[in-house]
Amino acid sequence: MSVLVSQVEAERQRVRAQFDAGATAKETLRQLCELADGTIHQMFGDMMKVHETPEEGLSLLALGGYGRQMLFPYSDLDILFLFENQKSEEEFRPLISEFARTMWDLGFRVSSAGRTIDECKRIEEDNAEFHLALLDRRFLAGDQALFDKLDKRILPPSEKQARPFLFSQLHRLTKERLARYGNTIFHLEPNVKEAPGGLRDYQAAFWLRQILGDRPDLRGSSAADEEIAADAVEFQSAIRCLLHYANLRNDNTLTYEMQEESANRSLAVRDGVKRDAAEWMRLYFRHARTLSRQLLRYLDQKITMPLSLRERFFSAARSVARPEAPPSGAHFAIRNGQFEILNQAALADRAIVYSLFTEAARAGTPLSRDAERIIAYVVSHSELHAINQAMTWDTLKEILAADYPGMALRPMQRLGILMEVLPEFRAIDSLVVRDFYHRYTVDEHSLRTIEHLQALADPPDARGAQVAALWRAQERRDLLVFALLLHDTGKGMPVENHVQGSLTSLASAASRLGLTSEEEAEVHFLIEHHLDMSATVQRRDIFDPSTVSGFAATVSTLERLQRLCLLTYADIHAVNPEALTPWKAEMLWQLFVATANHLSRSLDTDRLHASDEASLLAQVQAIAGGAARADIERFLEGFPRRYLAMHSAAEIAAHFGLYRKLGNAPLQTDLKAERHGFSLTLLTADRPRLFATIAGVLAAWGMNIIKADAFANAAGVVLDTFHFSDLHRTLELNPSEVERFQKSLADVLGGKAALEPLLQSRESASRARPPKVAVATRVNFDEGASAHSTLLEVVTQDRAGLLYDMGSALARLDCNIEVALIDTEGQKAIDVFYLTSQGRKLDSRKQDVLREVLQGTLG
Amino acid sequence: MMKLEAIIQPSRFESVKDALREVGIEGMTVTEVRGHGRQKGHTEVYRGREYTVDLLPKIKLEMVLPDKLVNTVVDTILKTAKTGKIGDGKIFLSRVEEAIRIRNEERGESAL
Numbered sequence: 001m002s003v004l005v006s007q008v009e010a011e012r013q014r015v016r017a018q019f020d021a022g023a024t025a026k027e028t029l030r031q032l033c034e035l036a037d038g039t040i041h042q043m044f045g046d047m048m049k050v051h052e053t054p055e056e057g058l059s060l061l062a063l064g065g066y067g068r069q070m071l072f073p074y075s076d077l078d079i080l081f082l083f084e085n086q087k088s089e090e091e092f093r094p095l096i097s098e099f100a101r102t103m104w105d106l107g108f109r110v111s112s113a114g115r116t117i118d119e120c121k122r123i124e125e126d127n128a129e130f131h132l133a134l135l136d137r138r139f140l141a142g143d144q145a146l147f148d149k150l151d152k153r154i155l156p157p158s159e160k161q162a163r164p165f166l167f168s169q170l171h172r173l174t175k176e177r178l179a180r181y182g183n184t185i186f187h188l189e190p191n192v193k194e195a196p197g198g199l200r201d202y203q204a205a206f207w208l209r210q211i212l213g214d215r216p217d218l219r220g221s222s223a224a225d226e227e228i229a230a231d232a233v234e235f236q237s238a239i240r241c242l243l244h245y246a247n248l249r250n251d252n253t254l255t256y257e258m259q260e261e262s263a264n265r266s267l268a269v270r271d272g273v274k275r276d277a278a279e280w281m282r283l284y285f286r287h288a289r290t291l292s293r294q295l296l297r298y299l300d301q302k303i304t305m306p307l308s309l310r311e312r313f314f315s316a317a318r319s320v321a322r323p324e325a326p327p328s329g330a331h332f333a334i335r336n337g338q339f340e341i342l343n344q345a346a347l348a349d350r351a352i353v354y355s356l357f358t359e360a361a362r363a364g365t366p367l368s369r370d371a372e373r374i375i376a377y378v379v380s381h382s383e384l385h386a387i388n389q390a391m392t393w394d395t396l397k398e399i400l401a402a403d404y405p406g407m408a409l410r411p412m413q414r415l416g417i418l419m420e421v422l423p424e425f426r427a428i429d430s431l432v433v434r435d436f437y438h439r440y441t442v443d444e445h446s447l448r449t450i451e452h453l454q455a456l457a458d459p460p461d462a463r464g465a466q467v468a469a470l471w472r473a474q475e476r477r478d479l480l481v482f483a484l485l486l487h488d489t490g491k492g493m494p495v496e497n498h499v500q501g502s503l504t505s506l507a508s509a510a511s512r513l514g515l516t517s518e519e520e521a522e523v524h525f526l527i528e529h530h531l532d533m534s535a536t537v538q539r540r541d542i543f544d545p546s547t548v549s550g551f552a553a554t555v556s557t558l559e560r561l562q563r564l565c566l567l568t569y570a571d572i573h574a575v576n577p578e579a580l581t582p583w584k585a586e587m588l589w590q591l592f593v594a595t596a597n598h599l600s601r602s603l604d605t606d607r608l609h610a611s612d613e614a615s616l617l618a619q620v621q622a623i624a625g626g627a628a629r630a631d632i633e634r635f636l637e638g639f640p641r642r643y644l645a646m647h648s649a650a651e652i653a654a655h656f657g658l659y660r661k662l663g664n665a666p667l668q669t670d671l672k673a674e675r676h677g678f679s680l681t682l683l684t685a686d687r688p689r690l691f692a693t694i695a696g697v698l699a700a701w702g703m704n705i706i707k708a709d710a711f712a713n714a715a716g717v718v719l720d721t722f723h724f725s726d727l728h729r730t731l732e733l734n735p736s737e738v739e740r741f742q743k744s745l746a747d748v749l750g751g752k753a754a755l756e757p758l759l760q761s762r763e764s765a766s767r768a769r770p771p772k773v774a775v776a777t778r779v780n781f782d783e784g785a786s787a788h789s790t791l792l793e794v795v796t797q798d799r800a801g802l803l804y805d806m807g808s809a810l811a812r813l814d815c816n817i818e819v820a821l822i823d824t825e826g827q828k829a830i831d832v833f834y835l836t837s838q839g840r841k842l843d844s845r846k847q848d849v850l851r852e853v854l855q856g857t858l859g
Numbered sequence: 860m861m862k863l864e865a866i867i868q869p870s871r872f873e874s875v876k877d878a879l880r881e882v883g884i885e886g887m888t889v890t891e892v893r894g895h896g897r898q899k900g901h902t903e904v905y906r907g908r909e910y911t912v913d914l915l916p917k918i919k920l921e922m923v924l925p926d927k928l929v930n931t932v933v934d935t936i937l938k939t940a941k942t943g944k945i946g947d948g949k950i951f952l953s954r955v956e957e958a959i960r961i962r963n964e965e966r967g968e969s970a971l
Contacts, residue, residue, distance in 0.1 A: 541870045541942070583891035587869070587916050819954070 011035050016245055025237035033071040036108060037140060044141040052096060057088035060140040067136030073244040076111040078133055084146055117150055123162045128169035131162065135210050145330045174204045176297060178196025182577065185288040186444030186850035188432050190243045192239045197288025199236050201295040208298035229294055232287035236433040238268035241574050256434050269712035272316055278432055285430040300369050315390040330357050347378040351388040354395050357412060361402035367411050385405060392420045393513040395716055401478035406451040416706065422485065424505035427492030439576035442491050448574035449484045453566060463585040464517050470562045473825050479519060480563045483526035484570060502527050518648050525560060526567055535569040542591045551591065552598045556645035561599065565592045599787035600832050603640045603819050610636040616649060623653035633778050635659045638714025639821055655719060658683045667746050671738065675747050676708065677725035684749065686716040691817050692753060694720060699801035699802035702728045708822035775828045779851045789818050789841040795859045798829040806831065809853050815842065860954040861929045865920045866954060867940040868916040872918045878939040882931050888921040898951065923955050925968045959962060
């Protein structure tokens, strides 16, 4: 026996030495398999001789990977002992025990099962793995006729009958396995057997192919495809061999150390090019993607079984009742919850491909695997003469601003289109950056951040519940998502600080795509500060007011704070599944709330002294074309600092332009169409009831105010901005009404027309609809927020004319609005006013009366 | 051997960890916890909703130390975790009977 042990061990060492010397994995696995086969033959034969037992009634079968002749150095030998009947099982049992022990002594890890031939006919519903492994059966030793009986007569009919069961079980097991690894191939230290893109994918695809029948439509579309798949299997197998030999056990994790080792050896590299570990890992991901795609194609299939007469009848009836014909001329349509291509020829026009991505992002519907294959074909064949290839910023913006941007960005990345549109992303393609916390490659991490945000439409757990409202109300998602795509691109650049690298990416992308300077500035802010909120949460005392005010100074506006909070939530979440603990999510939210409150409560105290803003003055002066500096200073003096944070120098110059015209007409307005409605900027001298009157005119015209702010400078010039939606599309569909609307506003504010008749005609024309969500009214006063004003915060049910009613109530009680910030969140109105009465704060009696009046007005 | 449990401000954690490393402490168990002692919570109102923070976020450090290191470690934590404000946290020490390294069944201080 000891001689045999030495021989087997020597043979193992020889195989290993050949592998180390450059033998292929395929050859190594074959030799290991031959060694196991030969040893089994010899052992089994010797035992039969010693016990003088005939072989009839017992057969040895190799199953699973061993059955397929893919035996890795430290893998188990899956062996089935097949018996003719129970009697033979009892006879052979002692012999089998001895055989298994001996094999263990020879260093083989035997994983054995025993079944009679009758037992093999029955499907064990709780043991699908056994039946799947049986698909790879191979005769090893013993009674050949018994094996042939099982292989040719017994199993084929029962396996045919069990196809739906095997398919559903394999489908379930595979989906569970992929989910355990986050459904991505892009792990920093992947498991080359179990993780997506690993050898288990190949094995599962192999089984699915057997179960589904070797359908020609599911094979690789060309010999080249088959070769690519074979290369991928060889690559992954070589890694697994190396890992087994290095660890001396069945350990399949491709650690950083083993990545270095593989790169140093140029393991499984066929082109002879020497690569560093990061580049070699890119090869790994390319092969992993091949195996993963192959598996997913099989996994998408439905098993077809002959229908009964009744099923055929109902199926026909259904198809008559619900025809799924897409509209004629459509290039794609949704079928079975996925986008399918209807007109392949049309895809040469890239605008159509891009519109498919836009629809996927809007609808939250994925592209089918076939649709992706068709696009991949079109994209990779230059002779098809693509037109409209360049994606404009407007198109990209539409995708990024949709509810489900990840639904488009994922296939865009898989198809290489994302890198065409955004070459800056190439720097992080399949990039492994070693650190203790990240689990995924940098590109995968970046795409996951976006997917975590889109999941906030229906938050999967309590961690997202609070920030979900920020995502739903976010107006410039495109800028946030664009920042997330680029925020880590610097990690793929030879720079010391990756943030600087990412900002360089932004500069080149913004100039190529044509972002406006305001858009670029917003994205720049998010990238530049993408680590700040997380750092503040972890390294500062967030309950210390100075931490909050310092952080508020960095973000400067509520809009930026909201975007940075969402970005930070997504960035931490996408590090690894455990990174965003409920504890961290709570800390992040606490910092957000404290900073948001700080920003809205410090408005009145934080006023602008124009003479301190030399650079801004110079910019405005340059844009305004020769205006006197003293005039600009007079205009800016005393505005809340938030005014500067919210407007660019160009916008301030435009406001200054309106200010200069006040001498000609006492009311200056600027109406602009926006993405979801209009914005009205209005400059005039302050007067009683001004805010309420403007809100009243807007309500009378059927405009729904979504956001507003009202600021006044030291000279009493009021600058109000209203963002509103045109509920009845009056201004959009009737351009002539724009002029009438502006005249109506000027007439009412100028005292030439009364507001009440306008409001009455609107009230009679509109019927109030019951609210979808009931919001209780809350009226709060804060005495400490400002040295000279009282802060009033009202949260109530949003409705048409609400702001007019509130403004009127304030005016009736002689309250002057110093600053106003109006916001809505779904059906909730959230309004903040800084109030004075007779130039002083509101006393407690006045506050009580105001509270009572507002509660009465708002309900 | 003594078991040391320290409840500290999250914002001081990085400094405490670095200082402990400098005095030769590499191993510790860190847990994100919530709680309060004399530092009570507070209420924030955001968009009409009240957020009551009655349990404040803290970091709990746990380590078992050979007797000769206890004073050094306690001093290090006191020096680096202290801000002088309510809510700086606490240190608890308790006697440990035995330590056993699971891998090789080593016992006593050498198992630490």
